[in-house]
Structure formats: C-alpha cells, structure tokens
Amino acid sequence: MSDWDAIVVGAGYGGVTAAAVLASAGRRVLLLDKNDRAGGKALTVDRDGTRYDLWPIAGGPARGSRFAELCSLIGLGETTLLTPDAACELVHIGLDGRPRSFRVPARPVWDPRRIAAMFGRLGVPRASLGGLAALILRTAVAPGWPEDLDQVPMLELLERYRLPSPVLSTLAALCNLLFVVPVDRLPASEALSTLRDFGRGGAGRYHAGGFGSIAQAAASFVEARGGTFLRGARVSRILVEGGRAAGVAGPAGEHRARVVLSNAGIQPTVLRLVGEERFTSAYVARVRSLEPSWAFVGVRLHLDRPIFEVPMTVVYSDESWLDQRRYDRAAAGSFPRDPLLFITVPSLFDPSLAPRGSQVALLGTLGSPDPGSPMNDEAIRRAQDAATRLWPALRDHVVRREAFSARHVSSASRDQVVPRQGGECIGIGQLIGQCGRSKPRARSPLPGLYFVGCDAGGYGCGTHQAVDSGFRVAAMVLGDSQ
Numbered sequence: 001m002s003d004w005d006a007i008v009v010g011a012g013y014g015g016v017t018a019a020a021v022l023a024s025a026g027r028r029v030l031l032l033d034k035n036d037r038a039g040g041k042a043l044t045v046d047r048d049g050t051r052y053d054l055w056p057i058a059g060g061p062a063r064g065s066r067f068a069e070l071c072s073l074i075g076l077g078e079t080t081l082l083t084p085d086a087a088c089e090l091v092h093i094g095l096d097g098r099p100r101s102f103r104v105p106a107r108p109v110w111d112p113r114r115i116a117a118m119f120g121r122l123g124v125p126r127a128s129l130g131g132l133a134a135l136i137l138r139t140a141v142a143p144g145w146p147e148d149l150d151q152v153p154m155l156e157l158l159e160r161y162r163l164p165s166p167v168l169s170t171l172a173a174l175c176n177l178l179f180v181v182p183v184d185r186l187p188a189s190e191a192l193s194t195l196r197d198f199g200r201g202g203a204g205r206y207h208a209g210g211f212g213s214i215a216q217a218a219a220s221f222v223e224a225r226g227g228t229f230l231r232g233a234r235v236s237r238i239l240v241e242g243g244r245a246a247g248v249a250g251p252a253g254e255h256r257a258r259v260v261l262s263n264a265g266i267q268p269t270v271l272r273l274v275g276e277e278r279f280t281s282a283y284v285a286r287v288r289s290l291e292p293s294w295a296f297v298g299v300r301l302h303l304d305r306p307i308f309e310v311p312m313t314v315v316y317s318d319e320s321w322l323d324q325r326r327y328d329r330a331a332a333g334s335f336p337r338d339p340l341l342f343i344t345v346p347s348l349f350d351p352s353l354a355p356r357g358s359q360v361a362l363l364g365t366l367g368s369p370d371p372g373s374p375m376n377d378e379a380i381r382r383a384q385d386a387a388t389r390l391w392p393a394l395r396d397h398v399v400r401r402e403a404f405s406a407r408h409v410s411s412a413s414r415d416q417v418v419p420r421q422g423g424e425c426i427g428i429g430q431l432i433g434q435c436g437r438s439k440p441r442a443r444s445p446l447p448g449l450y451f452v453g454c455d456a457g458g459y460g461c462g463t464h465q466a467v468d469s470g471f472r473v474a475a476m477v478l479g480d481s482q
C-alpha cells in the first residue's frame with residue numbers, strides 16, 4: 001500500500017491549492033517544498049519586526065476570484081482579502097517628460113464618465129475614446145474562452161481599435177505587467193478573458209498578513225486534515241514503478257503515493273525529476289521548446305519614513321511597454337528612458353506589516369528570466385534611477401536596499417534546467433502556441449503524474465492562474481481516481 005494518496009511537490013499557490021482540495025476531499029496528502037515556508041514565487045517573509053513580500057505582488061481580480069474560493073475552503077474569513085478603495089495609481093510620463101497620473105480603485109470601474117475623466121488626466125480628449133468604448137464592450141461580452149483569438153496577438157487587436165497613444169500605452173503596459181510577455185506575442189484570448197474577469201471583479205487585491213499568508217494557511221489546512229507538510233524538503237527524483245509515477249525521493253528519503261502532482265515546473269519535472277527517457281522524444285522536444293515568461297527584477301527599499309501614498313503604483317511612458325522588438329533592443333543594452341515600473345507597499349494594504357513611520361517599498365521592472373543574464377543588473381539600476389527622479393525623497397530615506405533578480409526568483413521557485421529559463425516571473429510564457437488549446441496538458445503522458453501551477457491547467461494573471469490550476473487539477477485527480 002502507498003504511504004499517501006497524493007504527493008504534491010511544491011507549495012507555491014498551485015501546489016497548496018491542489019493539496020488543500022485533495023485534503024478536504026479526504027485524501028491523505030504529503031506536501032513538500034524545498035523552501036522553509038509555503039508561497040513559492042509569492043513568498044512573504046519577516047525581518048526585524050517588518051513583514052513584506054520578496055517582490056512587488058498584488059492580485060486580480062479583486063472580487064469573485066478563485067482566492068475567495070480558496071479562503072472559503074480553508075476557513076479564512078472574507079477580511080483576509082483586502083481590496084482598498086485607492087488601490088492603484090497609474091503614472092504616465094508624457095512626451096514632454098511630465099508625469100500625469102490617475103488613481104484606480106480595486107472595485108470595477110465601468111462608468112464611462114469616470115473612465116473618460118481618468119484618461120482626461122493624461123490629456124486624452126473624451127471625443128477620441130470611441131475605440132476604447134468598443135474594446136471594453138468586446139471584452140465584457142467575451143465568452144468563457146474566445147478560442148478564435150488564440151492565434152491573434154493582443155497588440156494587433158488593440159491596434160484595430162485606433163486608440164490614442166496614452167490609452168494604447170496604458171493597456172499595453174498593463175498586459176506586460178499581468179502576463180510578463182511581449183504584447184505582440186500574447187494571445188488576445190488569454191488577455192481578454194483575464195481583463196473581462198478584472199472588469200467584473202476589479203483589481204488590486206492583497207492579503208491580510210502578506211500576500212503569501214493564504215499559501216501558508218492552506219499548507220496548515222492540509223496538516224489539520226491529516227496531511228503532512230515537509231519544509232526544506234527538496235525532491236530530487238520522481239519515482240517511476242510499473243510504468244507510472246509512484247512517489248518521490250530526496251535527501252530525506254523516499255515517499256510513495258498513488259499520484260504525484262508537480263508544482264516544480266513542467267521543464268524541471270520532465271527533464272530532471274522524472275527524466276526524459278520516460279517520455280517520447282516528441283514530447284521531450286515540445287517540453288524543451290516551451291518559452292518562459294520574462295522575469296520581474298528590482299529592489300526592496302526599506303524607508304525610514306513613509307514616502308508612498310498608495311499601495312500600488314505603475315509608471316510608464318509610450319516607450320516603456322515592450323513587444324518582442326523593444327525587448328530585444330533592451331536586452332542588447334538600449335533600454336527605454338522611462339522603464340515600466342511596478343511598485344507595491346505592503347503596509348499600505350495592511351498597516352500591521354510595518355512599524356508606524358516606516359515603509360518597505362518593492363520596486364520591479366521587466367527583465368530576463370535567465371538567472372545569469374547581464375541585462376538584469378542594468379534594468380534594476382535604471383528602475384531605481386527612474387523611481388528617484390519621481391520620488392526625490394528616496395535619496396535620503398532608504399536605510400536598506402536589497403536587489404532581487406532572476407537568480408533569486410529561481411532559488412525561491414523553479415530550478416534552471418534549460419538555457420535562459422529558471423527566473424521567469426509567471427511560468428511558461430502566456431504566448432501564442434502555449435495558451436488555450438496549445439497549452440500543455442496538466443495530465444502528463446506518464447500515468448499518475450500531473451502538473452499544477454502556472455504551466456498547465458489554469459488561466460489568468462500569475463497567482464490567480466496558479467490557484468485556478470490548483471482547483472482544476474485537483475478535480476481532475478479526483479475524477480481520475482473514481
């Protein structure tokens with residue numbers, strides 16, 4: 001008899017969600033993670049009386065999200081999900097170099113007058129917003145999954161609506177932030193489905209106790225339901241016996257189960273943990289060819305006085321959003337003058353996270369997923385310079401500065417097993433050819449092995465996609481075991 005009904009490798013949001021669903025269905029679950037706590041790419045840490053996430057992170061949709069379902073499953077109250085009124089400030093740097101901004105609440109904004117007023121602050125005349133109105137209407141009525149848009153690049157779709165430059169730049173920059181891929185290779189199906197959910201539920205959700213707090217609560221829920229969560233437990237091999245996944249092995253020994261769910265990434269799982277000899281050469285070639293999303297790199301700024309006023313800020317110009325050509329230019333050293341910035345201040349969502357009078361600001365920008373890429377140091381330097389231009393007080397009030405790059409992300413999440421992969425922000429890229437019907441299947445070709453997390457099974461933005469995958473893959477496992 002197996003030791004466990006299911007083993008889940010990795011306690012990122014995909015892994016903990018699947019583990020919690022299986023445990024609540026009465027399955028005996030072993031959850032393992034190489035880190036000392038759950039959360040993966042959404043880790044929250046404590047240091048010197050301050051709690052903060054390792055990098056800028058916030059969620060969408062704000063309301064009606066799969067996080068609400070996860071909270072309800074594991075018994076967390078609604079107050080865990082924070083959706084502040086003044087959630088986000090968008091700062092657009094105009095052609096004259098002047099910043100102009102507007103604030104967006106976490107609740108949905110469908111009122112055409114408010115949308116016109118927001119873009120009016122960027123100098124966009126109301127009369128030129130007809131294309132935007134048509135695009136919003138199209139997004140609102142997008143069916144469950146608009147399959148006809150799987151092969152249509154989002155940038156091409158946006159260009160069809162003849163949007164004024166600041167509006168196009170706002171939407172393209174948001175697509176870069178939500179999916180961390182080139183806007184001209186992002187499938188319009190993935191983008192519209194996600195934006196439709198944001199339109200219905202708003203954006204800018206955070207979690208009481210830190211963004212990773214729900215992952216930690218989900219891991220505790222698994223333990224309370226008779227499962228075990230092994231921390232600091234790196235899995236080095238997935239055992240295969242009788243032609244099916246039979247368990248895992250690592251420095252702490254072997255564990256056997258009827259099924260194994262891997263949250264470690266499809267490439268590390270197939271190419272390293274199982275071994276390519278267990279799959280057909282065509283499948284291995286497909287797995288090798290999958291492209292990761294870009295990275296998000298930046299710096300944690302510990303401040304001795306509050307400088308930021310809103311929990312989330314996005315800074316961009318008409319040059320900041322990236323398609324593949326602009327990214328290639330940046331990778332070759334030619335960065336936009338005003339890089340795309342995403343800044344969060346966790347204590348502005350949840351004041352209990354930092355002592356009064358101080359702030360930790362998490363500042364990120366787009367970078368390369370390659371943990372060894374020289375592009376990232378330059379991207380971080382430029383992001384800090386741009387932030388200091390906009391908030392000169394940063395010059396005098398930063399008491400500690402901690403850079404984070406693709407190699408730190410890789411060490412908190414997935415291992416590098418193919419060149420230029422490992423430090424990706426999301427998972428495999430939400431790119432044409434890797435989404436919708438072309439997305440890798442969560443049920444692997446090896447019986448008893450499933451992928452869970454951002455590589456398979458779900459859709460949407462980052463953590464939401466991971467949780468969506470967790471629910472769907474757990475349902476698949478339960479269905480298969482009937």
Ligand SMILES: Cc1cc2nc3c(=O)[nH]c(=O)nc-3n(C[C@H](O)[C@H](O)[C@H](O)COP(=O)(O)OP(=O)(O)OC[C@H]3O[C@@H](n4cnc5c(N)ncnc54)[C@H](O)[C@@H]3O)c2cc1C
Nearest residue numbers: 010012013014034040041055057058235413453454462463
């Ligand atoms: C800088 C940055 C900013 C981001 N900002 C946002 C944001 O604002 N909003 C948003 O929604 N998303 C954001 N994301 C993306 C989001 O965090 C991820 O898409 C999501 O958390 C991925 O979840 P996952 O379950 O797929 O996998 P992961 O979080 O990668 O979890 C995988 C887990 O598996 C474990 N693991 C891997 N290999 C092994 C092994 N061999 N043995 C044991 N354990 C193993 C890892 O330690 C990890 O805990 C951001 C990510 C980064 C890096």
